[in-house]
Amino acid sequence: MQAQKSQTKSMGGYFQLHLANGREYYPDLIKLNTSRNALQYILEVKKYTKVYIPYFTCEVLLEPMVKLNIPYQFYHIDAQLEPIFDFEVGSTECVVYNNYFGLKQDAVKKLSDTVPHLIIDNAQAFFSEPVPKIDTFYSCRKFFGVPDGAYLQINSDERLSPENDVSTNRFSHLITSIDHSIEHGYADFIENELDFIGNEIKSMSSLTQAVLSNIDYQVCKNRRIENFTYLHEKLSSINELGMEFPTSTPAMLYPLLISKADVKAKLLEKKIFVPTYWPNVFRWTTQDTLEYKLAKNVIYLPMDHRYDLEDMAYMLAVLTKII
Ligand SMILES: Cc1ncc(COP(=O)(O)O)c(C=O)c1O
Structure with missing residues (x-):
């Protein structure tokens, strides 16, 4: 047994990037x-024949329907x-949803009780636990410094057998930004995003x-x-959402x-980057719709784990001067 192990596992040599051997958030x-x-x-597993999808979402979510030739219909x-x-x-x-x-x-919990064949897109809600038996997916790089990766809960025993993904060449923006700056890594980040278009289903890379x-x-x-609680305390009285x-x-x-x-644009001048969710909504909807307004007028302020309350206070001070 020991001899067999030493035949398959290399020993010695240089060290790998040292990472702690901890636990994923959704290991199962x-x-x-x-x-x-x-x-x-x-x-593919559920063989649905039509997908209802919100106007207010990311265009890349249409990729699976186009690939599998499944009709889709937008809803408001x-x-x-x-x-x-x-x-x-x-x-x-x-x-x-x-x-x-x-x-x-x-809302996810409420819809889970009433809507048949519900699929929850938790790409923007990493910490929202999946509701039991409800098909739910997550996108890891929207919340953490990883180049790719997704989790899926599916209410079925059927499993596909995708090959393993390899992420080695997708780390440039993640590491450039440490040695240089977020701005330095931006072009590589965009390239990485474009690289996902048309990719086949793969298992998450080991890296x-x-x-x-x-x-x-x-x-x-x-x-x-x-951070969220702090911002809401300070901004709820002027928030028109x-x-x-x-x-x-x-x-x-x-x-x-x-x-x-x-x-x-003014926040950007002060190096506070706020995204647009989602540019495709301008093409899919008209100016009088709520979705168009959400895409055009809502300012999505960063408040993630990279920042503390001092950062939030700084951002608010910049914002207050602008508005
Ligand atoms: C709400 C939402 N769902 C899903 C996706 C797709 O995630 P991924 O790039 O991991 O396929 C995106 C954007 O990329 C998104 O904004």
């Missing part, structure tokens, strides 16, 4: 390369960012899993809760709606 879920491929996995959301059901879900059809910014876990096993999730979660905000939430970002032009 299926580990894949991207969350769009997690959706494809669900569609209301001011609480919850689905407007002006359609009926057929017996072989499914509904994708996005747990927006990690703020909609109560991504190793990094994900090296994160102190409790610290990350607490920091997000603290009509939805209810949950308390104590390890959210993705803080969404702020204010009637003032050019705030995003």
Whole structure:
């Protein structure tokens, strides 16, 4: 037994990148390369014939339907960012709902009880636990410094057998930004994002899993809760976003709606980068829709585990000067 082991395992030589051998946050879920491929996995296993998907979501989520030639239909959301059901879900059809910014876990629970064939997109809600028996997927790089990776819960015993992904060539932006700056790594980040288009379903790479096993999730979660709570205390009175905000939430970002032009550009001048969710919504909808306004006017403030309350106070001071 010992002899056999020494034949397969190399010993000695140089050291690997040293990572602590910790625990992933969702060790028991299926580990894949991207969350769009997690959706494809669900569609392949469940053989749905039509997908209802929100107008307010990321365009890459259409990839699986295009690949598998499955028709899809967009639906609108209301001011609480919850689905407007002006359609009926057929017996072989499914509904994708996005747990927006990690703020909609109560809606996810409610919909889980009432909507048949529900698929929860938790790409923006890493810390929202999957509801038992509800197909749910996560995208790891939206929350942590990994180049790829997704988790999937699927309510089926059937399993696909994808080959292992390799992430070695996707780390450039993650490490360049340490030696240089976030700005230095930006072009590589964009290249990495484009590289995911059209990829087949693969299992999460060993390297991504190793990094994900090296994160102190409790610290990350607490920091997000603290930052989000602080921002909401300071900004709720001017926030025109009509939805209810949950308390104590390890959210993705803080969404702020204010009637003032050019705030995003002015924040950018001060090196506070706020994303647009999602540029495709401008093509999919018209200016009078809620989705268009969410994409155009909401400022998504960073508040993740990289920052503490001092950073939040600094960001608020910059913002206050602008508005
Ligand atoms: C809400 C949402 N879901 C899913 C995805 C796709 O994630 P991935 O790039 O891991 O496929 C994105 C964007 O990339 C997204 O914004």
